[in-house]
Amino acid sequence: MAITSANQLELLQTAEAVAREKMIDPTLVIEAMEESLSRAAKSRYGSEMDIRVKIDRKTGRATFTRVRTVVEDEELENYQAEMTVEQARQYMAEPNVGDVYTEEVPPVDMGRIAAQSAKQVILQKVREAERDRQYEEFKDRAGTIINGVVKREEYGNVIVDVGRGEGILRRNEKIGREGYRPGDRIRCYIKDVRREARGPQIFLSRTAPEFMAELFKMEVPEIYDGIIEIKAVARDPGSRAKIGVVSYDGSIDPVGACVGMRGSRVQAVVNELQGEKIDIIPWNEDMPTFLVNALQPAEVSKVVLDEDAERIEVVVPDEQLSLAIGRRGQNVRLASQLTGLDIDIMTEEEExxxxxxxxxxxxxxxxxxxxxxxxxxxxxxxxxxxxxxxxxxxxxxxxxxxxxxxxxxxxxxxxxxxxxxxxxxxxxxxxxxELGAEDSLIEFEGLTPQMVEALAKDGIKTLEDFATCADWELAGGWTTDGGERVKDDGLLEPFDVDLAEAQNMIMTARVMLGWVDPADLEPEASEEDEDAEGGEDGETAGQEEEV
Missing domain, CATH: 1.10.150.20 (5' to 3' exonuclease, C-terminal subdomain)
Known part of the structure; x- marks a missing residue:
């Protein structure tokens, strides 16, 4: 099929129709057509030729041109798409390396195979453009709530129509035993939007703590306006949740504002979350005080905070222990998530x-x-x-x-x-x-004989060995393994050596060994200090000149 004047305008009409249907830029469709025609021309004239096609945006006329580039004699590889300076003189007055010579070639007759290939190219380009448009539209909406319609369910995962795309609500992101049928309306939190090989993926969630926070933002105008802030959220999806709120206006009670008149505001959130019970707790910068609030309705007798270990001990009356722990440990688990601390609960008798x-x-x-x-x-x-x-x-x-x-x-x-x-x-x-500790380690300032003994038992016998240690190896620390915080015991932890002391001793050892330049450890003078010094020097010099 040759591209004649009869179907030139048809190209533009087709491009417009496809662009409207897929909601993409018509220019992208035309560029896809140009590439498909170019491939068809190469199959006719030869794959080594550089054939380019340009479609006029007004008339629809397709122009086929052959492009050849001028190269050095020794760099000539493709005789169909390149030529030397000597060869170029036949077509150009003063050719130089890098110049491009173009000549128009006759349009090609597109056979059935070529037409099918062109169609595939156009569809592929349109599909890529559609994916890019979908990704660009949703990438900035991550972290917001979206309303959609259930399309189908696949292996427990719910596919949701969110307008110009599809989102996936995975099985573990649903609340409890929620079930949906095609056509049901659903409200979800956009947890993540990722560009993948099969197209952009929109991951939805109804169990994320942020989903509850966004729901409150929709129901409580004070949160939307920034007068009240949600500081922390902890959820056991479908069962119970705790939310910490603070008010930046002394005349507004944050808990009362979130509850609403006769509980209307919080009830709207509860209904959306399938009856999930919500404890609204006043936030406090003092972590022990906030924890006491978070463990409500249990009463707390005493709180002991260990900031370094990020642990907190809570003492409750004997009769309050089960209430503080909650059913299956739910209350204390949510309070731990809310505060970010590991909580040890004990009765007054145990304490x-x-x-x-x-x-x-x-x-x-x-x-x-x-x-x-x-x-x-x-x-x-x-x-x-x-x-x-x-x-x-x-x-x-x-x-x-x-x-x-x-x-x-x-x-x-x-x-x-x-x-x-x-x-x-x-x-x-x-x-x-006896274990082999050398004098360089024994005489190091800051290490007691008991510390040197502990280090030697672990194979650290020289100052060089000590200098290669990490601060947490000496002072200990905490790591997260499988979602649980695990204690790493430090060699010098029994001697109350903290991370700052460990860092200082290790760095001192490295300086003594010449591994670190002491000048690198000195804080650089700020520009303001330098300017001030320069000003003082200038004033002094001026005074001396006057004298």
Missing amino acids: SQRRQKEFEERTKLFMDTLDLDEFFAQLLVSEGFTNLEEVAYVEQDELLVIDGVDEDTAEELQTRAREHLEEQARKALETAR
């Missing part, structure tokens, strides 16, 4: 037993190491002394406040404590040397 055990262990420590009777050792523990170092190096006045302790007794206590510590250090040093 009392633990404190009693610690009291007995410290009493026995002082009895055995300081040769004290039980009553005197208990006095020390009652005054807050927990280890020998505190007794040995504390100001003597703090010992004198204990009943029955005079200056001679205090001095004797400190002498015994120091002697015991010195003996421990001596034994630790002997053990470290």
Whole structure:
């Protein structure tokens, strides 16, 4: 089939029709037609030729041109699409390398195979353009709620018509035992939009915590306006949820605003989430206070926060334990998700037993190491002394406040404590040397003999070995494995070495070994400081000139 004047305008009409149907730019369809015609021409004239087709956007006339590029003699490879400078002189007055010579060639007659191939090219290009348009439309809508219509269900996954595309609601993103039929309307959260080989994929969710937050934003104008902010959301989809809110206007109660008149606002969200019970909790910057609120309706007697370990201990009355934990641990699990902390819940009786055990262990420590009777050792523990170092190096006045302790007794206590510590250090040093610890490590400032012993037992025997350690290897830390936080014990953690101290010691060792330039560790002076110094120097110089 040759492209004659009779069907030239038909090309443009076809392009317009396809563009309208697929809602894409007509130019893209015409470009696809140009490429398909170009391929058909190459199959007629030869695949090595560079045949290009240009369709006039007004008349629909297709122009076929052969393109040849001028190259150096030694670079000539394709005789059909390239020519040397000497050859180009036949067609051009002063040819140069890189010049392009074009000549129009007759239109081709498209046979059945060529026409079918052209059709495939056009369909492929149109499909790619449609995918790009769909991706561009939805990529910025990730993180928002969208309404759609259920098209079908495949292996538990729901395919949703979202307008100019399809989204997928996976089985694990549905609430509980939700079931949908084709034609049902559905509201989902756009969790992610990804460009994949089979086209853009729109992943939907109804279990994401952000879905609940967006629903509240739709129902509560104060949240939409930014007067109230949702700080944290924790969900057990379809069963129960907790949401932490804060108000930036002192006259507005965040909890009351989210609940609404007679619970109308929160009830609208509950209905959308298939009856999911929602606890609305006032946010507090003080994490223990926020946790107490988050564990409602249980009452909390005491909270102990360990910020380094990101753990928190909660003590509740004996009769409140089951309420605090919740059915199948639901209440404490949601409170943990809401605060981002691992929560240990214990009763007042369990906490009392633990404190009693610690009291007995410290009493026995002082009895055995300081040769004290039980009553005197208990006095020390009652005054807050927990280890020998505190007794040995504390100001003597703090010992004198204990009943029955005079200056001679205090001095004797400190002498015994120091002697015991010195003996421990001596034994630790002997053990470290037997294990092969070198003087470079033993004499390193900041490491006690007991620390050197612990390092040597783990194979760290030289300053070079110590300098290659990571800070968490010394101070310990936490990692997440399978969604659970796992404790990594540090070699020097029993000696209360934190991450900052570990980093400082490791860096000091590297400087001593010449691995790090001390100048690299000095903070660079800010531009303002430099300007200020320059200004001062200038003023001084000016004053000297005047003198």
